[in-house]
Amino acid sequence: MVRRLVGYDRLEWPALAALERIHDLAGDYINFLHPVRKLVSKTRSGPRVTRRYDVAQTPFHRLLDSGALSIKMTSTLKTRSKNIDPYRLKVQLEAAQRTLAARAVRSDSYVRQP
Numbered sequence: 001m002v003r004r005l006v007g008y009d010r011l012e013w014p015a016l017a018a019l020e021r022i023h024d025l026a027g028d029y030i031n032f033l034h035p036v037r038k039l040v041s042k043t044r045s046g047p048r049v050t051r052r053y054d055v056a057q058t059p060f061h062r063l064l065d066s067g068a069l070s071i072k073m074t075s076t077l078k079t080r081s082k083n084i085d086p087y088r089l090k091v092q093l094e095a096a097q098r099t100l101a102a103r104a105v106r107s108d109s110y111v112r113q114p
Helices: 002-006 013-033 059-066 071-082 086-103
Strands: 039-045 048-053
Touching: 013 059, 013 086, 059 071
Parallel strands: none
Antiparallel strands: 039 048
């Protein structure tokens, strides 16, 4: 997921701070705002493969539904989820992407030696 946000340009030392910022922001986006459908079953009938998926949920909601968290951690994550502003997160993520793109080393700026 991060490669989709970052791209495939070569990154060097000055760009690493912006990359860490994108990782932090993308983590909140993916875990709290991006629903995912999980594969429940896959059956093969000759050459045809039929896949069944469950209802799309965010990883945060899947974790809450699993019951694996302590009460303290559940309340902490719920508070964090409520404090996330999707618009502000999107703007910050785009700003970090622009910063990273400006600091990235373009592939045409270095030439492969034979």
